[in-house]
Structure formats: structure tokens, C-alpha cells
Amino acid sequence: MVGQRALRRPPGLLLLTSFCLLHLGAAGQPDEEVASIQGVRGSSVELACGSQPAPLVVFWSFIPLGSLIPWPVAVTNGAESKVEAGASALGAVSLRNSSLVLGELRESARGHFLCQALHEAGGQLRTTYSHFSLTVLVPVSKPQVRLSEPSPVEGTFVVATCAVREGTEPVIFAWQHQAPQGPGETLVGVTERLFRLDPVNRMHLGWYVCSAHNAVNRLSSDEAFLDVIYGPDDPVITVEPPHFTEEGFWASEKEEVTLSCLAASNPPSHYVWLRDHSQVHTGPTYTITRTSRAHAGLYTCLAHNSRLDTHTQTTVQLTIYYPPEGQPSCAVLPTLGAVTLVCTWPGGLPAAPLQWEGPQGTGPAALSNVTWSHAATQLANSSVFTCTGQHPALALLALCRITLWEPLQRPTCRTMATTGDQFIMLSCEWPGGEPPALLSWLDGQQQPLGSSSSSLAVHVLQAQEDLAGREFICRGTHPLRVPDAHCRLQLEAPQLAVAEPWVSVLEGGEAWLACALLGGMPPAQLLWLGPQHLPVEPGLSGFMLHHEGTRLRLGIQAADPAHHGGTYHCVAHNTLGSSSQSVQLEVLRYPAPPNVTIRSLTYGRHRREVQLQWAIRGPGNWTGFLVQRRAGVPGPGAGAWETAAGDIEPESRTRRLGGLDPGVLYAFRVLALNHHTTGHPSEVKIPADSPFSAYPAVLGAAGTGMVVATVASLLVFQYAARHPETFPCIETPSTIPGSDPAQESMDVPVNVTITVTATP
The missing domain is CATH 2.60.40.10 (Immunoglobulins)
Incomplete structure (x- = not known):
């Protein structure tokens, strides 16, 4: 191939090229130089052929990686030069003097370049060789962050992938996490393409950016947001103004108090406020504009996560403080060789703390009344003693000038x-x-x-x-x-004690297991293990954990024999050892409620209501009653039972039930209830008419008839008296001496017909 290409070159250049290719050592051994060069794809690189005086002829050849056959690239004799047409696969190839310039470098230029230079020295020709190993570096492409789950639930896992399309190895990755609030955080130690969060938690929420770099460049991805679903945590209740007691918070009488509730949750929690188990407000903030002593009580904040349908709650005690009347009363009682100071201020809630202070340190303190005695020899000149009386609801402070030069109390x-x-x-x-x-x-x-x-x-x-x-x-x-x-x-290992080794509770009730740390230094950590020897998680399966100083109380709500019964272990651990105590929890089932019998069941007015009375038969526990009814007489055609009255108080034994259809025959029965069990139903009865329900109609009709009859009789006799000719049988007898008028009137018959119609 070299020969074929050489045929197309100018004659002079062909001879020189053939000389460089075939005559490799006209004057002794050639000089060789080897260099490693790095270039970046798309940029340029220059390969210099030695540093000696300008050669007569320079010939460049290229051996690709994985091959042993060189192919010509370019040749020059100083006056003219030639670049092989196929060399464009390496990039934009050109010659600058004896140097080979590769512009717009391509990845195919990886390999070995050989420069053969022919020099004349001392009348002799000598050949030098320069070997170049060219590495073409490829810049990394812009990475992309891919999340296996953009909205995971806390406790699961997420895999983040930094995807890079191309780039010369080694490619080094770096991850950065930007929380929604706060500065960015570089995840030190995570240099891999894959980043696994297992388990994922709320601290992982935020934007993630990955960067990739190699020997050429560094690029960062766009932000990807990881939305971790969690909560709600146990609510944290704060009170403004912030006043604290051992039981909770306090507020002065007649001041405005704001209770705020915050439970970490994503999505944000919904809040409900209860006072002494009665709902008073919805929302995270509850404001009492003017407090009174009636506002004291237990305030509970319920937090709900609508995404996970989980609930948590926290309860605090709010106490209303009021000050004692008047002001503190101070007196000084001199005694032999000493001074006794007396300060009193009775009343108030809580009692006002009083404290004496003097030049030699803090004096005694007490509530409502405090006395301090000092030997005169212990006092310095110009000593000032002040009784300070304070109350949370009032700010009363006496003048105090004191300089203490000794630390208070002890280390x-x-x-x-x-x-x-x-x-x-x-x-x-x-x-x-x-x-x-x-x-x-x-x-x-x-x-x-x-x-x-x-x-x-x-x-x-x-x-x-x-x-x-x-x-x-x-x-x-x-x-x-x-x-x-x-x-x-x-220093000592921890020691534990439990309040009760055996606890019993009825199903559905609430049980408390308590253990106390009796000793241990450094302070030990307390935890409860469930019957499966796993740590108890508060807020799950009805469990609650309350830390009270050195005590840890475990609460079980809605106790269930299948899930909550068994042996619980309280474990304490510090650096010197551990200790464990067990508590057996027994969950008992509720006994069945007693039977009920119906004493009476009668209709009311117009048969639209009934009056029901019942009684308890036999022993048992009950929490209420349930009345059921159905239409139709007992038998196959009777309707289904439906609730006529529920949530009936356990002390009730009677109930008036309305809303009946007079044209329908009803049957009723009563059942006793407890928390989890329904008793046997009573006998089925049909309402009966009241024996006194017809009296008003009969008495009304009789009364009306008597009035009409009396009026009619009076009218007839009055008419007869005024018109005697109308009644010939009635004559006015003359008075005969010695006769009895009454007897005569009885001998004269009178026929009178009176018709009376009475309508009830």
C-alpha cells in the first residue's frame, strides 16, 4: 500500500519518502525518542519531531492500537509536504515544519506515531526516530440524576444513579445534598455512580446533584428532588409566653396564651386540639384571649398524616397562676451576736419563693416564709442583704446590691x-x-x-x-x-427495677409498664423490648413511650390479647454493661353482658310512638343498651332488624321511641352491650294500646251530651210556661184551701219528649 500511495506523490518527494522508509540507518544506529502525549477530543495536539537542526526529510506514520502495521500520515522535505488523504480519520492533520499538528482530534487517533527524520551531520546521513504514544481523552457528558423512587416512605430504600453517556475512564463521581433549609452538604465518601440510601430517612429529603469528572473536565447534573414521606412524629407543644412547670406549662390569670403544636411530618400534619378530652379547636395554633382559672386542664394535640393515615398525640398540663395579695413583708430581728432576717409573703398559686442574699453568698430560700441568721463577725462593712420575692404572675423585686467573689455552691x-x-x-x-x-x-x-x-x-x-x-x-x-x-x-453498670412484674388489663383497655434506673454511671439508655424481643416503636401498634427522668413508661392502648400479650423486657445499657428486667402483660377478655327482659311496651298518642321499659336479668358488665325494631309480626315474612335507639346510657331503663307509622305493626327487642360484646337479645314484643287511651274521648262525649240535654230541657219548660195554650194538659190549678199543691201536680200527667244527640 505504501508503494501504491507513493506513486501518486511528486517525484522528488517519492524518492525522499522511499529513502526514509527503506534506508533506515545510512550512518550507524538511529536515535530514538519516546514520549507519551495526551490530547482531548475536538482539540488540537502538536507532535514535535526531535529538537535537532532541521532535517532533510521527515516522514510521519501511525500505528493504531491493537495493530502492528503502520500507515503513512504525512511527509515533508522542507520545501514541499504531503498529507495522506486517509489521515482525516485522525482529525485535521497538518505539518508545521517537522511537527505534526492534529486539529479537531478524534478518538481514532489513539495509537502510536512514528517520526523518521533524515539529518546530515559531518558529511554523513543519519536517521532519528521519535515515538509518540497518543492518548485521546473524551470529556464527560452532562450527568443526570435518576431516582428509583422520587417519593419514598421513611424506612424504605432509594437508589440514586448518576448517569453519564460518555467520558474517558476513570470517571470520578461526587454527590451533593441540598436540604430545603440550610446550607448544601457534600456527601463525603460517595464517589460511585450508584448511591444507595438504605434505610431512607427524613434527613435525606431535598435536592441531589451529582458531578462527574475525569482528566478532561467536570460537569454537574440538574437538581433532582427526593421527597421523603414520614411522620407525624410525636407533637411538640409550645406555649407563648413560655412558662414551664414540672407538669407542663402555666399562664397568668387574665393574660393571652397561645398554644402551638408542631409534629414533623411530610406532608404536613393536620391538628386537632382537645381540652380534658373534648375538642376545642382545629389547626396548629390555639389562642386563649383571656385566661381564667376555668381554662386550667390537660390539653392534647392530635397530629394526622393524611398520606400515611397515621396519628400521634401529645398532652400537656396548663396551670393558671395567680399571685398572693399585697407585697412581701420584711423584718430584721437582732439577736445576741447575730442578725436574723425574716421575710413573709403568704398566699398565691404557686406559693411565692423568697430568698435572702448577702455579701458571703446566697442565703436560704423557702416558700412564703424564710429566715436567715448571720454571725456579726462574718459580715463585711457595707454588707447589703436583700429579700427577693418573686411570683410568676407578678414581677416584684426588692433592691439588691451584692458582689460575690466566691463561686456558688460547689463543683x-x-x-x-x-x-x-x-x-x-x-x-x-x-x-x-x-x-x-x-x-x-x-x-x-x-x-x-x-x-x-x-x-x-x-x-x-x-x-x-x-x-x-x-x-x-x-x-x-x-x-x-x-x-x-x-x-x-x-462509675458503675446500670441497675433496673420494674414497678410490677405482672400486669393485667382488659382487652381494649390501656396498660402501663414502668421500669426505673436505680443506678449506673455514665447515664444508661433505657428501652423496651416487646414479646418478639424487638425494640418497641412508639406510635406503632398502640405503643407509647414516656420518659420521666430515670423512669421509662411503656403504654399499650387498645390492648389486644393476640398482639400485646406476653413478656416485655426493659433493658438499660451503658459503656460498662447492661441490665434487663421482664414484665408479664396479661390481656383479659371482657365478660359477656347480662340478659335483658322487656317489662312494658305500650303505644302513645295516635300510635306514632311507644314507651319502652326493660330490666336486667343476671350478673354481668355492661356499658349501654341497644333497641332494635322491625316491621311485621314474627315469622318468615318479618322484616330485618334495624336500630331504633343506640348509645343508651348504662343506667337507663326506659326510652320513648317515635317516628312510627300507625299503619305498620312493629316488633321490638332490647340488647345489653359492653366494650366489645353484645348480650343475648330480649324477648320480642309488639306494642299494646294503653288501657287509659279511650278515657279522654268517652269523658268528652258524656260531658257534651249532659250539657246539651240540660240546655234543651230548660228551653222546653220555659216555652211551656209562657204558652200554656200550646200544652192543654198543663193547667194552672187554683189554690184550694187545705189542698197540697204538690200532690195535685203529681196527679196531672205531663208528656214531654226530649231528643239529645251527643257527638264525641
Whole structure:
């Protein structure tokens, strides 16, 4: 092929080219130079053929990777040059003097280039060779972030892929996470194309960007949003203004109070407020414009995640404070060689704290009444004592001028375990004072551990089991304190105790298991294990966890024998060991409710209502009653039973039921209920007419008839008296002496017909 191509070249160049190809060493051994060159696809690279004086002839050839056969690229003798037509596969090929310039570099230019140069030196011809190994680098394309699940549920897993179409290896990846709030965070250590979040949690929510780079360039992807679904967490209730008590929060009487509820959730939670188990508000914020003592009680915030259909709740106690009347009363009672100060301020809720302060430190404190006695020799000149009376509902403060030069109280010793329980940190603090106190740690043999420091001393120990039982002392020295102050702590494995080893509860009820940490230093972590020896998760399967200082209470709501019965373990663990105590939970089923019998069932007015009475037969527990009815007499053609009255109080024994059709014959029955069981139905009865239901109609008709008859009789006799000729049988007798008028009238017959029609 080389010969065929050479035929098309100019004669002079053909001879020179043949000479370079065939006569490789006219004057001894050729010189060889080898170099590795890197170029970027699309850019240019220049291959220089040696650094000696200009050669007579230069011939360039190329050997592709994986091949041993060279093919010509270009040749020049200084006066003229020729580039092989097929060299365009390498890019835009040109010659600059003896150098080969490759522009618009292509990937096919990977391989070995050979420069053969013919020089004249000292009247002799010599050949030099330059070998170049060219590597063509390809820039990385713009990466794309692909998420296996854009909206995962917390606890599942997500795989993020940084997809790059092309780029010369090695390609190095980097991931960056941008939370919705806060600065961006580079995920250190994640340099792979695939990034797995397992399990995914709410801290992973946000925008993700991946960048890819190689030896040529670096590009970053567009943002991809990972929307993690979670919550709601246990709500956190805050009160504004923020006033805290051991039980919860307090507010002054007649002030405005705002209760705010926040439960971390995605999507955001829906909130409902309850006071003493009655709903008072919906929404995250509940405002009481003017508090009174009636507003005190338990406030519960219910949080609901509509996406996951999950609920959580938190309850706090709100106490209404009111101050004592008047102001504190202070008195000074001098005694022999001493001074007694008395301060009183009775009343109020809570009782007002009173405290004396003097030049030698904080004096005694008490509620409502406090007394402080001082030896006169201990007092400095111009000492000022102040009784400070405070109340949360009022800000009453007496004048106080005091300069304390000695730290208050004594050093405070604490200990904690570092991450991974590899080390135990001893911390001693004694703030204040002028000058500040010097603190140092000592072991049980009073040997110092480390150097002294001001106000705060820290010593780190390697966590080992043989540290259990060892005592450590923090010594605090101050010029005004004699003797030195100390605090001590002893390292020990945790110890546990349970409130009750056996707990019984009726199904559907609420049970509480409690365990307390009796000892342990550093402070131990408490957790409950369920019957399956797995940690109990609050908010799932009706479980609740309440931390109360050194106690951990486990609550079980809506107890179910199949899911909640069994042995629970309370486990405490610190760096020196662990301890466990078990509690057996027994979930009992509710007994069946008693039977019910109907005592009476009668119609009311117009047969549109009935009056029902019933009674309990036999023992049993019940929480209410249910009345059912159906149309038609008992038999195959009777209708289905339907509820006539529900949610009847357990103490009720009678019920008036309306809404009946007078043309329909009804049958009724009564059932007793408890929380989870329905008793046997009572006998079926049909309403009967009341025996007194016809009395009003009969009495009304009789009364009307008597009135009409009386009026008619009076009218007839009056007419007869005025018109005697109309009634010939009625004559007015003359008075005969000695005769009885009454007897005569009885001898004269009178016929009178009276017709009375009475309509009821």
C-alpha cells in the first residue's frame, strides 16, 4: 500500500519518502525518542519531531492500537509536504515544519506515531526516530440524576444513579445534598455512580446533584428532588409566653396564651386540639384571649398524616397562676451576736419563693416564709442583704446590691459516653467566682489525672469493664473557700427495677409498664423490648413511650390479647454493661353482658310512638343498651332488624321511641352491650294500646251530651210556661184551701219528649 500511495506523490518527494522508509540507518544506529502525549477530543495536539537542526526529510506514520502495521500520515522535505488523504480519520492533520499538528482530534487517533527524520551531520546521513504514544481523552457528558423512587416512605430504600453517556475512564463521581433549609452538604465518601440510601430517612429529603469528572473536565447534573414521606412524629407543644412547670406549662390569670403544636411530618400534619378530652379547636395554633382559672386542664394535640393515615398525640398540663395579695413583708430581728432576717409573703398559686442574699453568698430560700441568721463577725462593712420575692404572675423585686467573689455552691460532676461507647468523658464544672476556681480530676488514690483548668475540667478514659466501681474526685480550689470543694462520682453498670412484674388489663383497655434506673454511671439508655424481643416503636401498634427522668413508661392502648400479650423486657445499657428486667402483660377478655327482659311496651298518642321499659336479668358488665325494631309480626315474612335507639346510657331503663307509622305493626327487642360484646337479645314484643287511651274521648262525649240535654230541657219548660195554650194538659190549678199543691201536680200527667244527640 505504501508503494501504491507513493506513486501518486511528486517525484522528488517519492524518492525522499522511499529513502526514509527503506534506508533506515545510512550512518550507524538511529536515535530514538519516546514520549507519551495526551490530547482531548475536538482539540488540537502538536507532535514535535526531535529538537535537532532541521532535517532533510521527515516522514510521519501511525500505528493504531491493537495493530502492528503502520500507515503513512504525512511527509515533508522542507520545501514541499504531503498529507495522506486517509489521515482525516485522525482529525485535521497538518505539518508545521517537522511537527505534526492534529486539529479537531478524534478518538481514532489513539495509537502510536512514528517520526523518521533524515539529518546530515559531518558529511554523513543519519536517521532519528521519535515515538509518540497518543492518548485521546473524551470529556464527560452532562450527568443526570435518576431516582428509583422520587417519593419514598421513611424506612424504605432509594437508589440514586448518576448517569453519564460518555467520558474517558476513570470517571470520578461526587454527590451533593441540598436540604430545603440550610446550607448544601457534600456527601463525603460517595464517589460511585450508584448511591444507595438504605434505610431512607427524613434527613435525606431535598435536592441531589451529582458531578462527574475525569482528566478532561467536570460537569454537574440538574437538581433532582427526593421527597421523603414520614411522620407525624410525636407533637411538640409550645406555649407563648413560655412558662414551664414540672407538669407542663402555666399562664397568668387574665393574660393571652397561645398554644402551638408542631409534629414533623411530610406532608404536613393536620391538628386537632382537645381540652380534658373534648375538642376545642382545629389547626396548629390555639389562642386563649383571656385566661381564667376555668381554662386550667390537660390539653392534647392530635397530629394526622393524611398520606400515611397515621396519628400521634401529645398532652400537656396548663396551670393558671395567680399571685398572693399585697407585697412581701420584711423584718430584721437582732439577736445576741447575730442578725436574723425574716421575710413573709403568704398566699398565691404557686406559693411565692423568697430568698435572702448577702455579701458571703446566697442565703436560704423557702416558700412564703424564710429566715436567715448571720454571725456579726462574718459580715463585711457595707454588707447589703436583700429579700427577693418573686411570683410568676407578678414581677416584684426588692433592691439588691451584692458582689460575690466566691463561686456558688460547689463543683458539679458529670460523665457521658462518646459516640460508639469507646470513651468515657469526665466533666467537672464550677462557674463564677473572681478569680475563677481551679478544677482538677483525681483518682481514688488522690492521684491527679491530667492538668488543672479554670471553671471546667474534662478528662477522657478508655472504656473498659474494669472501670466499674472506681471512684473519681473533682477538686475545686478557690482563695475564699476553706477547705476546698469537691464532687465525686463512681462509675458503675446500670441497675433496673420494674414497678410490677405482672400486669393485667382488659382487652381494649390501656396498660402501663414502668421500669426505673436505680443506678449506673455514665447515664444508661433505657428501652423496651416487646414479646418478639424487638425494640418497641412508639406510635406503632398502640405503643407509647414516656420518659420521666430515670423512669421509662411503656403504654399499650387498645390492648389486644393476640398482639400485646406476653413478656416485655426493659433493658438499660451503658459503656460498662447492661441490665434487663421482664414484665408479664396479661390481656383479659371482657365478660359477656347480662340478659335483658322487656317489662312494658305500650303505644302513645295516635300510635306514632311507644314507651319502652326493660330490666336486667343476671350478673354481668355492661356499658349501654341497644333497641332494635322491625316491621311485621314474627315469622318468615318479618322484616330485618334495624336500630331504633343506640348509645343508651348504662343506667337507663326506659326510652320513648317515635317516628312510627300507625299503619305498620312493629316488633321490638332490647340488647345489653359492653366494650366489645353484645348480650343475648330480649324477648320480642309488639306494642299494646294503653288501657287509659279511650278515657279522654268517652269523658268528652258524656260531658257534651249532659250539657246539651240540660240546655234543651230548660228551653222546653220555659216555652211551656209562657204558652200554656200550646200544652192543654198543663193547667194552672187554683189554690184550694187545705189542698197540697204538690200532690195535685203529681196527679196531672205531663208528656214531654226530649231528643239529645251527643257527638264525641
